[in-house]
Amino acid sequence: MKYQFDFSFLVERWPDFLHGVLLTVEMTAIAVIMGAFFGTLCAVAHTGKVAWLRRMVSAYVEVIRNTPLLVQTFWLFFGLAAVLRLTAFQAAVGALTVNVTAYSSEIIRAGIESIHKGQVEAAESLGLSRVQMLIDVILPPAIEKVIPALTSQFVLMMLASSIMCQISAEELTAVGGRIMLETFRGIEIYIVIAGIYVLLSLLLRLVFRGVAYVAFPRRRRMKAGG
Amino acid sequence: MIFSGHQILLLLQGMLWTVLLSMFGFIGGAIAGMGLALMRVSSFRPLSVFASGCIQLIQGIPLPVMMFISYFGLALTGYDIPALVAAALCMTVFSAAYLAEIWRGSIEAVPRTQWEASDSLALTPFQKMHEVIIPQAVRLSIPPTVGFMVQAIKSTSYAVVIGFVELTQSGRIINNTIFEPFIIFTVVGALYFFLCYPLSRLSQRLEAKLRARGA
Numbered sequence: 241m242k243y244q245f246d247f248s249f250l251v252e253r254w255p256d257f258l259h260g261v262l263l264t265v266e267m268t269a270i271a272v273i274m275g276a277f278f279g280t281l282c283a284v285a286h287t288g289k290v291a292w293l294r295r296m297v298s299a300y301v302e303v304i305r306n307t308p309l310l311v312q313t314f315w316l317f318f319g320l321a322a323v324l325r326l327t328a329f330q331a332a333v334g335a336l337t338v339n340v341t342a343y344s345s346e347i348i349r350a351g352i353e354s355i356h357k358g359q360v361e362a363a364e365s366l367g368l369s370r371v372q373m374l375i376d377v378i379l380p381p382a383i384e385k386v387i388p389a390l391t392s393q394f395v396l397m398m399l400a401s402s403i404m405c406q407i408s409a410e411e412l413t414a415v416g417g418r419i420m421l422e423t424f425r426g427i428e429i430y431i432v433i434a435g436i437y438v439l440l441s442l443l444l445r446l447v448f449r450g451v452a453y454v455a456f457p458r459r460r461r462m463k464a465g466g
Numbered sequence: 467m468i469f470s471g472h473q474i475l476l477l478l479q480g481m482l483w484t485v486l487l488s489m490f491g492f493i494g495g496a497i498a499g500m501g502l503a504l505m506r507v508s509s510f511r512p513l514s515v516f517a518s519g520c521i522q523l524i525q526g527i528p529l530p531v532m533m534f535i536s537y538f539g540l541a542l543t544g545y546d547i548p549a550l551v552a553a554a555l556c557m558t559v560f561s562a563a564y565l566a567e568i569w570r571g572s573i574e575a576v577p578r579t580q581w582e583a584s585d586s587l588a589l590t591p592f593q594k595m596h597e598v599i600i601p602q603a604v605r606l607s608i609p610p611t612v613g614f615m616v617q618a619i620k621s622t623s624y625a626v627v628i629g630f631v632e633l634t635q636s637g638r639i640i641n642n643t644i645f646e647p648f649i650i651f652t653v654v655g656a657l658y659f660f661l662c663y664p665l666s667r668l669s670q671r672l673e674a675k676l677r678a679r680g681a
Contacts, residue, residue, distance in 0.1 A: 243542045306616065306662035307655045308623035310634055315655060318647035402528035403624060413531060426538035430531050438526035 249423045250432065260415030261436060267329070267411055268398040268444070271336035275397070276390070278337065279344030280383075284374060286345060287352045297345065304342035310403050312339055317407045332401065332409035340397045347389045351382035384456045391448040395441045402437070412436060468649055473640045480636030481657055483550075487622045487632060490554040492615060495561020502566035504595070507573050517566070524563035529624045532556050537628040553625040561618055568614060572607035573599060609673035616662045616669070623658075633657060 250257075286297045304312065316324075316338070317331035326334065355378055363377040383390075405414035416433045420426050469477075505517035524532075536559075537552040576599050584594040623634040631639070637654035641647050 302663065303659065306666055307658045308620040308634065310623040310626065311651055311655045311658060314638070314647070315651040318641065319651045321647065399528040402530045405530070406626060413528070427535060427542065430534040430538065434527040434531050434535060437528055437531060438523060441526045
């Protein structure tokens with residue numbers, strides 16, 4: 241093996257990598273926020289009293305969880321191109337959102353189901369409406385409980401966003417592919433990119449820890465106390 | 467009829483390669499993952515730190531990027547390596563990390579008293595693992611392991627980045643000739659569903675059974 245590793249492309253190309261990182265972060269941020277929102281809605285519907293809604297959410301979750309993200313993306317971007325004209329970036333964000341909504345709804349549902357029945361009965365006997373009950377009594381502790389699992393799911397989604405280079409959506413991996421065509425430094429480029437993703441996933445975990453710290457003061461107190 | 471016989475054959479062939487690639491990855495990953503899991507629970511600190519580092523590194527790299535690294539990396543040996551080998555290697559590494567984490571969880575879920583009881587019977591570390599801990603851990607690990615198979619099958623679709631013709635790629639090839647993306651990717655998705663759904667259900671059923679037994 242007489243291969244000389246050459247990372248000199250970094251000197252000139254680091255702004256491109258930075259641009260790619262920003263696009264990946266943007267894609268991830270939008271998908272995380274929408275996924276958390278719709279995931280919560282789906283979880284509420286899934287644990288609710290309306291039977292047809294429950295069945296619909298459950299069918300949606302099963303379809304998404306048993307097919308690859310890439311096929312979902314192709315389906316959305318190419319398959320629906322006749323009725324839905326999306327840019328590659330919009331399709332990528334859309335596919336990631338549809339995908340991560342299904343996973344996070346299952347996680348949040350587990351959180352909702354773990355809430356003690358007595359809590360719900362107490363809220364009912366106080367005469368809270370269904371919406372008040374959800375927002376004030378059920379969801380905060382439910383989400384608090386599953387925040388580690390949600391974090392892992394969102395990190396996985398951030399990593400999966402790299403496949404969006406296949407519909408030529410601009411993000412970190414796609415940028416790498418373009419630089420490779422110009423420099424022919426395949427292995428070096430993807431080693432650099434792998435390193436960046438490792439850092440990004442650490443960073444995302446830190447961000448979520450920060451969000452949980454601010455959003456759930458009780459968690460903070462419990463840790464400090466015990 | 468939209469598909470010609472030739473195209474249906476191409477789809478089925480792609481599906482076969484998807485199954486084979488997941489199997490290669492799963493078998494290789496099971497062997498390497500067992501080693502990693504045992505290292506991870508080892509009481510010898512450097513070994514467990516090393517295993518944990520490996521697992522975290524692998525889980526921090528996206529699979530498509532790993533596919534590229536394995537593809538270009540193997541090309542450095544100077545031989546003409548088929549994409550299948552690069553993809554299988556990659557699936558092995560990927561599965562090893564995830565299976566190691568699943569199995570570590572199962573090993574650690576065996577009640578503390580079982581470890582202490584084997585210590586008090588003066589079993590050697592090997593006997594302790596082999597006769598007491600692992601048999602119980604295996605029972606706990608079966609549902610999540612079956613669940614991981616679903617993830618492995620879906621993940622093989624990432625091999626398209628290095629041009630390996632599995633189910634998704636054969637769908638794309640057919641689309642390039644007849645341009646019916648909606649129908650083709652619906653069919654491809656349905657074929658994946660056909661592969662994955664039974665495994666998902668099996669995993670759920672096994673888990674419910676385990677819970678019913680009070681484990």
